[in-house]
Amino acid sequence: MQGVFARCRGWLAMSNNTAPAGLNNLSNMLGDKASQRFLKSSWRGVSNFVIGLAILFVIWWFGIYLISSNPSTEHFGDFGPIPAFKAIPVLWDEGTIQSAITSSGYRLGSGLLIAICIGVPIGILMGRSRRFRELSNSPFQLLRMISPLSWEPIAVIVFVTWNQAIIFLIAIASVWPVAFATAAGLAKVDPAWFKVARNLGAKPWHLVTRIIVPAISFDVLTGIRLALGVAWIVLVPAEFLGVSSGLGYSIQDAREGLSYDHLMAWVLIIGAIGYVLDSSCVWLIKRFSWHRGDQ
Amino acid sequence: MSIRGVRIKIEELSHRYTSKSPITFDKVNLEARQGEIIAIIGRSGCGKSTLLHILAGLLKPTDGSVRLDDVLVNAPSPQWVMMFQAPHLFPWMKVSQNVGIGLHFAGWDESKMRDRVNDALDLVDLQDYADNNVQDLSGGQQQRVALARSLVMEPELLLLDEPFSALDAFTRASLQRDVRSIAKRLGFNVVIVTHDIDEAVLMADRALIMAGSPGKIYDELEVNLPDPRERHDTEVQAMRTRLMEAFKTAANEHPSTSSKDASDESSPHNVTQHA
Numbered sequence: 001m002q003g004v005f006a007r008c009r010g011w012l013a014m015s016n017n018t019a020p021a022g023l024n025n026l027s028n029m030l031g032d033k034a035s036q037r038f039l040k041s042s043w044r045g046v047s048n049f050v051i052g053l054a055i056l057f058v059i060w061w062f063g064i065y066l067i068s069s070n071p072s073t074e075h076f077g078d079f080g081p082i083p084a085f086k087a088i089p090v091l092w093d094e095g096t097i098q099s100a101i102t103s104s105g106y107r108l109g110s111g112l113l114i115a116i117c118i119g120v121p122i123g124i125l126m127g128r129s130r131r132f133r134e135l136s137n138s139p140f141q142l143l144r145m146i147s148p149l150s151w152e153p154i155a156v157i158v159f160v161t162w163n164q165a166i167i168f169l170i171a172i173a174s175v176w177p178v179a180f181a182t183a184a185g186l187a188k189v190d191p192a193w194f195k196v197a198r199n200l201g202a203k204p205w206h207l208v209t210r211i212i213v214p215a216i217s218f219d220v221l222t223g224i225r226l227a228l229g230v231a232w233i234v235l236v237p238a239e240f241l242g243v244s245s246g247l248g249y250s251i252q253d254a255r256e257g258l259s260y261d262h263l264m265a266w267v268l269i270i271g272a273i274g275y276v277l278d279s280s281c282v283w284l285i286k287r288f289s290w291h292r293g294d295q
Numbered sequence: 296m297s298i299r300g301v302r303i304k305i306e307e308l309s310h311r312y313t314s315k316s317p318i319t320f321d322k323v324n325l326e327a328r329q330g331e332i333i334a335i336i337g338r339s340g341c342g343k344s345t346l347l348h349i350l351a352g353l354l355k356p357t358d359g360s361v362r363l364d365d366v367l368v369n370a371p372s373p374q375w376v377m378m379f380q381a382p383h384l385f386p387w388m389k390v391s392q393n394v395g396i397g398l399h400f401a402g403w404d405e406s407k408m409r410d411r412v413n414d415a416l417d418l419v420d421l422q423d424y425a426d427n428n429v430q431d432l433s434g435g436q437q438q439r440v441a442l443a444r445s446l447v448m449e450p451e452l453l454l455l456d457e458p459f460s461a462l463d464a465f466t467r468a469s470l471q472r473d474v475r476s477i478a479k480r481l482g483f484n485v486v487i488v489t490h491d492i493d494e495a496v497l498m499a500d501r502a503l504i505m506a507g508s509p510g511k512i513y514d515e516l517e518v519n520l521p522d523p524r525e526r527h528d529t530e531v532q533a534m535r536t537r538l539m540e541a542f543k544t545a546a547n548e549h550p551s552t553s554s555k556d557a558s559d560e561s562s563p564h565n566v567t568q569h570a
Contacts, residue, residue: 190383192379192381192383193383193385195353195379195383196379196383197396197400198353198371199351199353199371199373199376199377200373200376200396200397200400200444200445200448201371201372201373201397201400201401201448202400203400206400210385210396210399210400211385214385214387214388215385215387290386290387290428290430292430
């Protein structure tokens with residue numbers, strides 16, 4: 001758990017460097033020394049963002065250039081960045097990107113929602129009841145280490161539709177980070193806060209709404225961010241089979257149609273959406289964090 | 296803010312944590328006048344902190360009763376609030392939100408709440424910090440916020456569980472002086488539990504000495520000193536010597552065996568005397 005936490009903090013710190021570009025305007029209005037420093041650091045963030053991605057694309061381009069200049073692998077030239085970028089507007093105009101995002105988003109959202117609805121109460125139980133924590137530790141650790149995709153054959157038998165099976169896979173992949181993060185958050189709740197609140201006339205629901213929820217929101221959101229990362233990884237391979245919509249299906253479809261430019265376009269889209277989703281989580285975490293040093 | 300004190304009546308109060316554990320304290324009787332400030336001095340393990348928790352309604356006595364103007368104390372209430380050694384503020388809230396939390400629990404509306412919170416912040420000299428996050432405040436300021444959070448409820452009785460022992464000497468002295476003057480101005484009762492004899496002399500109208508295991512009140516002294524009291528006043532010094540003597544006598548005759556007082560947060564703490 002500690003390890004997971006340290007990792008989250010690390011990610012947070014990294015993401016902080018890539019500050020949004022829109023903030024430049026804001027600091028122009030301030031114009032003092034602190035804002036100059038801020039401007040400088042956000043400018044640095046933006047340039048790091050652009051240069052870092054540019055280096056990635058150059059390496060990609062150069063690798064494919066080398067491969068396609070070999071006569072025996074000439075026809076792999078479509079794997080390069082330029083055909084991929086050209087394919088994106090084509091796919092967009094067809095409407096395939098929009099419909100893939102819609103169906104994948106629905107599966108991801110439903111799976112995560114189920115994971116949160118189950119994971120947060122389990123986490124609260126783990127955090128509050130020592131007996132439950134001790135009893136549940138080994139089964140949960142065992143279940144957690146089962147690769148979510150290995151549930152697929154079972155899920156397909158149990159659920160009527162492939163859609164439901166995929167949602168189940170996402171839920172089971174993401175329930176653990178949410179549950180463990182919630183438990184860790186609750187462990188940091190100071191019991192004296194309850195004593196103080198009771199002393200000042202708090203009713204039981206006040207303890208939940210005014211203390212537990214704000215106290216653990218940071219950790220729950222961190223857990224959701226981790227869950228989203230896992231769910232995003234599970235989503236694509238889960239969509240390889242059975243369904244005829246979504247990002248995973250689209251990749252599979254492009255491969256079978258030998259349209260490598262479309263295939264790479266989908267890879268890029270998956271990366272970009274994942275990046276945006278993760279950054280939104282970071283923004284939310286920062287918004288709800290009351291821990292000093294994380295802001 | 297209108298606050299009035301109460302008559303405190305503690306009768307035959309006894310406590311043990313479980314039926315098998317030893318008696319924390321046995322048949323304590325105590326009465327206090329309306330608006331009186333009482334200090335209970337004792338070593339850790341004599342049950343003084345447990346006694347305070349019972350006065351706050353946070354613990355139930357095994358036997359006996361606590362009455363405030365004939366109202367039986369058997370549950371926590373904003374009418375008798377406790378301040379702890381640490382401020383225990385809610386770090387996700389601003390100063391004003393922390394101070395107003397009790398009013399929020401009581402279902403006050405926003406504008407009435409704001410006025411009352413401002414009054415309380417005025418009392419503790421923190422009016423300029425209303426919008427700060429409590430994590431940006433010093434230890435002494437945080438304890439002042441905790442004080443305002445208690446005062447905002449207009450309590451009849453304020454219970455202090457060694458609330459200043461974690462602060463530096465300078466901050467501690469100013470808080471001791473301020474709490475006494477606020478209590479005297481508004482007229483509410485205060486019960487202070489402390490191992491610091493100076494604190495008892497500087498703050499209390501009457502000092503009780505608790506010792507032994509199970510704990511019992513063995514001695515009491517009226518602290519008839521004019522305000523404001525300063526540490527270096529000869530009368531304060533003389534009072535401190537008398538209290539120290541009384542304390543030593545009680546402690547020698549009734550030694551407390553070990554620290555069984557689960558509510559005492561900081562141990563070991565012996566009775567200290569500042570030079």
